[in-house]
Amino acid sequence: MPVVQPLQHLLSMKELSPVQIFQLIxxxxxxxxxxxxxxxxxRFAANLFLEPSTRTKVSFQMAQRKSGFELIDLEGHESSLTKGESLYDTLKTLESLGVELAVVRQSRTGLLQHCASNLNLSLINAGDGCGEHxxxxxxxxxxxYEQFHSFKGLRICIAGDIKHSRVARSNAAALSRLGADVQFVSRPEWQDSSIADHYISMDEAVARCDVLMLLRIQHERHTHQEDTTTYLQQYGLTKEREARMGAQSIILHPAPVNRGVEIDHDLVESGRSRIFRQMSNGVAVRMAVIDSLMKGEL
Structure with a gap:
């Protein structure tokens, strides 16, 4: 049998088997x-965020500091990327200076896969355009998993700007492989047939889902400004819709949350919301990913 090499990088959920996902959980x-x-x-880790970030960047910093790393935080305007240097050459420079782990967020889908092939450091994708997260x-x-202790048969609905969401893309693939029943809600112009062929209404979603995962409208990836004045009533989670959710159903959102757009203001911190629990869990998950990559355990 061929020898399976451990993962050096984490760039896509497609790289992880269900066994590896449960190992990380x-x-x-x-x-x-x-x-x-x-x-x-x-030992040294570097963070290179070329797109805005609060939760991902800070939770990686927390995870790295809790793990004992010396941190190098680079902003795009501080690096030689502004002088025309490629991302690959920037990462190769960090590697040459002794960095063993690099966390990168940038806007070009698939660019990190191209960079990773000739790197010796470990690379983590912190979001690549409309690709993955x-x-x-x-x-x-x-x-x-904390809430339900299983994914098999769990009814999950992902609602929002599906077409431009790397969160939707990563979750759709992973949840389906773990045995969940995944459905989607989206405006017609934000639907993506490469993720799903069939979309349901928000009213159908709240009636059936165990987990409702809401997504932000990603205006920065649209070609023109969208009118969202009626979005909450048409596609968002209103208090009236939330009242029709099952007793054990929960609400997720990767944030940042636009209160009053995709979700009613009062529901963000409601009893069924796990939005801030997600943020808290981000530190532990990123510590687990870093430790597993550094030890060759994936």
């Missing part, structure tokens, strides 16, 4: 319970 739980404390003292997907999966 288990390790994240150990991190959350402080049963495992990684120690990478004296694997660690966001993993923290979503962990939060769902």
């Amino acid at each position: 288990e390790k994240a739980e150990e991190m959350n319970q402080q049963r495992v404390t990684p120690s990478y003292n004296g 694997p660690t966001q997907c993993l923290l979503d999966l962990y939060t769902i």
Whole structure:
């Protein structure tokens, strides 16, 4: 039998088998319970965020610091990318200077796969355009698993700007492979047939779902400004719709949340919302991913 090489990078959820996903969920739980404390003292990690980020960037910083790494945080305007240097050459420079782990967010779908093929450091995709966002997907999966302890047969609806969402793309593939029943809600112009052929209404979604995952409208990826004045009533989660959800159903959102657009203001911190729990879980999940990559355990 051929020898399976451990993953050096995490760029896509397609790289992870269900066994590896559960392995990361288990390790994240150990991190959350402080049963495992990684120690990478004296080793270097770099973060290169070329698109705005709050939750992902800060939770990676927290995860790296808790793991003992020395951090190098690069903004795009501070690097030689502004002088025409390629992302690959920037990463190769960091590697040459002793960086062992790089976390990158940038706008070109698939660019990181191209860069990774000749790198010795470990690379984590923190979002690539409309491509994927694997660690966001993993923290979503962990939060769902905390609540239901299984994915098999779970009814999950992802609602919002599907076409431009790397979160939807990563979650759709992973949840289906884990045995969940995944449905989608979206405006016709934001639907994506490469993710799903069939879309349901928000009223259908709230009547059937165990997990409702809401998405932000990604105006920055649209070619023109969208009118969202009626979006909440047509496609969002109103208080009236939330009242028709099942007793055990939960609400997720990768954030940032546009209160009053995709979700009623009062529901963001309601009893069934797990939005801030997702954020909290992001630190443990990213610690688990980093530790697993560094140890060659994936």
